[in-house]
Amino acid sequence: MESYNRDDIIFALATAWAQSALAVIRVSGEGCTKLLSTCFSRPKALMDAQNATLVHGYLTDGPDGAVLDEVVAAVYTQGHGYTAEEAVEFTCHGSLPGLRRILSCFKRLGMRNAEPGEFTFRSFLHGRMDLTQAEAVQELVAAQSERSQAMALSRLEGGLREQINATKEQLLTLLAQVEVQLDYAEDELDEFTFPREALGVLFRSIALLAGTYSVGRLYGQGARIVLAGATNAGKSTLFNLLLKQDRSIVSDIKGTTRDYIEADCLIEGIPIRLYDTAGLRESSDTLESAGIRKTEQLIGQADLVVFLVDSSEVGHIPAKDERTLIVYSKSDLFPAPKGELAISAQSGQGIKGLVTAIANRLTSGFGATGDEQVVIESERQHSLLDSAAKALERALALVDMDVPLDIVAVELGEAMQNLGELTGEVTPADILHKIFSGFCVGK
Ligand SMILES: Nc1nc2c(ncn2[C@@H]2O[C@H](COP(=O)(O)OP(=O)(O)OP(=O)(O)O)[C@@H](O)[C@H]2O)c(=O)[nH]1
Ligand SMILES: [Mg+2]
Structure with missing residues (x-):
């Protein structure tokens, strides 16, 4: 470089x-x-x-x-x-x-x-352009959903750059006030009260921006959803329904799907890699058992597991957790237990509700909605914003403890350094090299 x-x-x-x-x-x-x-x-x-x-x-x-x-x-x-x-x-x-x-x-x-x-x-x-805009070029070209394309476009237009520059200016003002106190003897200066309120506002705005990463990453990079459940539960039928195409073989023979099948689709605007897997059951068949082991591996790597339970033939039901959505299938044949998610791939009943439940589950616990003015998607930007927010949080705590200002200044300087790296003013050459050689559009 x-x-x-x-x-x-x-x-x-x-x-x-x-x-x-x-x-x-x-x-x-x-x-x-x-x-x-x-x-x-x-x-x-x-x-x-x-x-x-x-x-x-x-x-x-x-x-x-x-x-x-x-x-x-x-x-x-x-x-x-x-x-x-x-x-x-x-x-x-x-x-x-x-x-x-x-x-x-x-x-x-x-x-x-x-x-x-x-x-x-x-x-x-x-x-x-600054570094956030350069990264936005790559993110814009690679966007998998309309929402992430729009988010990247707003970053390319300078949304993030402006927000960071405004923050840097405010931080610089704070630092300048602190420097004055440090440079002159106490008797030469008026009584100084640290602008705690301004520092608090800065901290919250950076933390909020860092918090948009979860939603930006979801819409930008998507999520893996694994359809799992016993044989014949209707996984392949649901897979085809969500993809709107006949991809996976459906039959009433148990153990139809052996090797998993994956395909990309959008669910409520979120790019999804969907997996149809071999049904879970005790099997003495070597090939089927190998398929079941793959299912277990996929379940381990999934962002969300949609576990189908045949309403007419309820077998093992896994424990409910935040990564598992239990869904009762074939509700046209047999009613599902009250209050549970139920679908019928045959009549289409409950499919809309399932799609909403999937999207809600994938976005649950996010501090941001994605409707913020600027949403970030890059891991690099997230980690720098997070470090900056932590440094400002430490500064706030130090101010509250009334420690000498030069110690507070170190934390403010650290946050400044992080923001400088974010926009590319003080970014190390090897990081720049990594960012720009990662572009590789169309290759
Ligand atoms: N009545 C009814 N039948 C369904 C429904 N969904 C699936 N089926 C039927 O259930 C049988 C099994 O469906 P599949 O989608 O192949 O089941 P699977 O879970 O992929 O099964 P394996 O690949 O063997 O693990 C087929 O005969 C489907 O037509 C439904 O909502 N209602
Ligand atoms: Mg199947």
């Missing part, structure tokens, strides 16, 4: 490596327009283009070379590209051989293939 060369002109396919109607190739670095004009059918038009304008033309293999593709170039003059550098984005046709020819031509011009996340890294280096 320290030896990073900002002067290279870098390029990369910004869209997926797959056949499509159109594809976008992004080029960034000072002097890139001039260099690209040597393989463009209208060099002067490209060179003279105003910022953020489009130029139609043909990419060619060198000044008089073969035509590679008909393209539209979006030109960004110095300082105006996504990277805050000079940049050109070509909209080409999405033919894989065509793209390959263009990319090799760009390489021959002396430009370098961008590393994953490098455009965003440059944007960060040039101060166009």
Whole structure:
């Protein structure tokens, strides 16, 4: 990272490596327009283009070379590209051989293939976005649900950045007040009362923001739900119903599902990885027993287990706990015990209630609802906010104990350091490297 060369002109396919109607190739670095004009059918038009304008033309293999593709170039003059550098984005046709020819031509011009996340890294280096926004780019692209996409977009627009910067300013004011007290002799200063109220407000706002992680992570990264229960309880039937497709084999033969099946779906906007598993029973069949062992493993790793109990054939019922939802199936055949969750996959009765119960269970105990102005999703951000909140909490306790101010100042400084790391001002190089090489969009 320290030896990073900002002067290279870098390029990369910004869209997926797959056949499509159109594809976008992004080029960034000072002097890139001039260099690209040597393989463009209208060099002067490209060179003279105003910022953020489009130029139609043909990419060619060198000044008089073969035509590679008909393209539209979006030109960004110095300082105006996504990277805050000079940049050109070509909209080409999405033919894989065509793209390959263009990319090799760009390489021959002396430009370098961008590393994953490098455009965003440059944007960060040039101060166009802070670290929370750079992370939001990745989170936005990877969002699995509409809600997490909206949350990431708000972070990209600077929601988190603004909140952290405002907090840092208030913390700085506090620190400055403390510093004055420490720098001057007592008899030179007026009586000082520590602004405890302001510190309390800061602590609560940071703790609240840290608390949004649980909901941000749930909507961003989703949850694993395992359908378990005795053979024939109706697990595969429910699995198909929740997926809205016939994925798993259903039959009245006990032990139909042996190897588990997994699939992704959304439940109340939450991205879910759903598992249909082998029914639990005593079995002397080696293959079935192996399947049952897998079920037990999956149950151990699940965020939530939906344990189906056949209302017409009640067998073992596990103890109720926060990770297990007991659901009585086949309620059309036999009524479930009063007050219990009951469904009929045949009539659809109770399915809506089950979906709500799942969502409620997954979000229970959260300190946040997800409707907060800013919701975080990154583990890194959470741990830094948590440390900052703890430091401020310690500072509050110290103020209450009336300890010397220099001890309080250490805690305030620690919180400041955490917030600086969060936005990328004082983030260690190895962490930056990890963040930006984690981008890898479309690979
Ligand atoms: N009447 C009624 N029958 C159901 C209902 N749900 C499932 N069944 C029937 O129950 C039988 C077993 O259903 P499955 O979904 O295969 O059960 P399973 O739990 O996956 O069973 P295994 O894979 O053997 O562990 C099938 O004949 C289904 O049609 C329901 O709500 N009502
Ligand atoms: Mg089954």
